[in-house]
Amino acid sequence: MDYKEELKACHDRIKPYIHKTPVLTSSYLNDRGSCEIYFKCEQFQKMGAFKMRGAANAILSLTEHEMKNGVVTHSSGNFAQAVSLSAKSIGVPAYIVMPENAPNVKKDAVRSYNGQITECYPSIEVRQATADKIVEDTGASFLHPSNQIEVILGQGTAALELLDDYPDLDLIVTPVGGGGLVAGTALACHYFSKKCKTIGAEPSKVDDAYRSLKSGKIENNETTDTIADGLRTTLGDVNFPLIQKYVDQILLADEDEIIEAMKLIWERMKIIIEPSCALPLAVVLKNPDLFSHKKVGIILSGGNVDLKKLPF
Amino acid sequence: MDYKEELKACHDRIKPYIHKTPVLTSSYLNDRGSCEIYFKCEQFQKMGAFKMRGAANAILSLTEHEMKNGVVTHSSGNFAQAVSLSAKSIGVPAYIVMPENAPNVKKDAVRSYNGQITECYPSIEVRQATADKIVEDTGASFLHPSNQIEVILGQGTAALELLDDYPDLDLIVTPVGGGGLVAGTALACHYFSKKCKTIGAEPSKVDDAYRSLKSGKIENNETTDTIADGLRTTLGDVNFPLIQKYVDQILLADEDEIIEAMKLIWERMKIIIEPSCALPLAVVLKNPDLFSHKKVGIILSGGNVDLKKLPF
DSSP states (O other): OOHHHHHHHHHHHHGGGSOOOOEEOOHHHHHHHTSEEEEEEGGGSGGGBTHHHHHHHHHHTSOHHHHHHOEEEEOSSHHHHHHHHHHHHHTOOEEEEEETTSOHHHHHHHHHTTOEEEEEOSSHHHHHHHHHHHHHHHOOEEOOSSSSHHHHHHHHHHHHHHHHHOTTOSEEEEEOSSSHHHHHHHHHHHHHOSSOEEEEEEEGGGOHHHHHHHHTSOOOOSOOOOSOGGGOOOOOTTHHHHHHHHOOEEEEEOHHHHHHHHHHHHHHHOBOOOGGGGHHHHHHHHOHHHHTTSEEEEEEOBOOOOTTSOOO | OOHHHHHHHHHHHHGGGSOOOOEEOOHHHHHHHTSEEEEEEGGGSGGGBTHHHHHHHHHHTSOHHHHHHOEEEEOSSHHHHHHHHHHHHHTOOEEEEEETTSOHHHHHHHHHTTOEEEEEOSSHHHHHHHHHHHHHHHOOEEOOSSSSHHHHHHHHHHHHHHHHHOTTOSEEEEEOSSSHHHHHHHHHHHHHOSSOEEEEEEEGGGOHHHHHHHHTSOOOOSOOOOSOGGGOOOOOTTHHHHHHHHOOEEEEEOHHHHHHHHHHHHHHHOBOOOGGGGHHHHHHHHOHHHHTTSEEEEEEOBOOOOTTSOOO
């Protein structure tokens, strides 16, 4: 696949369905990190997260016939909303498998975007089986939140826009969960910048991607015990080879560093971000040897957070 | 005074010291209000509020001799930070009188901008007397947070930028506290738009400006019992005549409506605003007869809020 052409085509394809999100800076945080940080604000994306990009591209990459049969995914989080809203905007049915114990606020959000919810027992096996059954019954296309090339390319368009605005970035840092965002970002940096490296940021307690890069095979998480609830997932066989090839390194941050970085962004930048989004700033502040005097892009991935459960 | 020329000159004068803040929109809130709303994000302004504009203009309007002697104000809130940071950027000493019971976080913010704090007994009379004494001792110029024409013109530059980006706005809505922002906004609308009206938004419980416009004289507040802590002040003899002449009307919102609007902005727009900033959206949603099918600008005035004391 010619990723350079594909990334450009993907961006053109999804443009009518996404926001070009703004880039914010903070002189206070620049001082703290002794670097220039450019925050790409995907929490201002439609439905509140970068996942809109990948979902829209995956749906728009279907044939007309496939589109008629709709799309299906299982998710309790942002990807469920992203698929529902993209499908609604494009005019395609969306079937969303959600664990029966998912919070009502998340179910309501999916319903507000016309997503058709099927509830199931909360285990990954039952979720997948329920989605498979819908595929069988309706002919809908299954969409994976991070391990599908169309989704990965879609997520990469955030970095594409950031590099378009700031072509001389030295590094772009993203959080690493399922691996779609970091893989897409690495493709964008590789093909659209001469020097910009991609760095992934992961919770020390859920460091599967860090260990996978070391061992050369996809490692599982030993715990999912992190406040960064969007990053509890593991890599997949589509994104892992891209991460191995194009991501410079994965850096880790502890829970207290994640919370501190989240608080700094809320208090100093006056924007609402999910805990998962705080990882990049946490690793930038933790590793001055790598980042000081550099121009650093950070993808703020989303802002869907429960305001009643703040960690500070 | 030629306000049109003065506003333009003021904007040119303060440009190096302020951010041109971004304008955000929300399709959800547009649907809710059946109108197009353009949010001017002054919570992203330097030090986190529009007050930076007025403070910078007031200091830059001093003579070189006056600048040497510095500036003084009494404030426990955003204006103290705005004066300190402007003075620091311009290279002028700033003396800030603060009530001895002001929260440490506010004192620390002033100190971080090199403001020299004098603490005093927490009454308005003692605050003014303490400031007067500093004027006498140092020759510093006293700056008022809302009742001084240089400050009013500075605050008006937020609307000036908004009209420059969106020249066909029908209405701009601002919160009304001391009256500086609404008066400056009204001047900008009058001189830089053919049709744009200015509307002020005030808590029902602290409706001094609403009653002042009705009675034709400056009324006092009977209580200051509102969550919108930035709006507990009253109008002054410099801004009131401008408000009488150029503001179309003042609309009121109840406490529950203010909290609901604040929550909507946090949850849907992913931005952090003070309760005072929620007033304009509250009155827009409350008065569909006035706002539906209109293009509405809203000045989000600031984002300095205690994250430990959220009303939801």
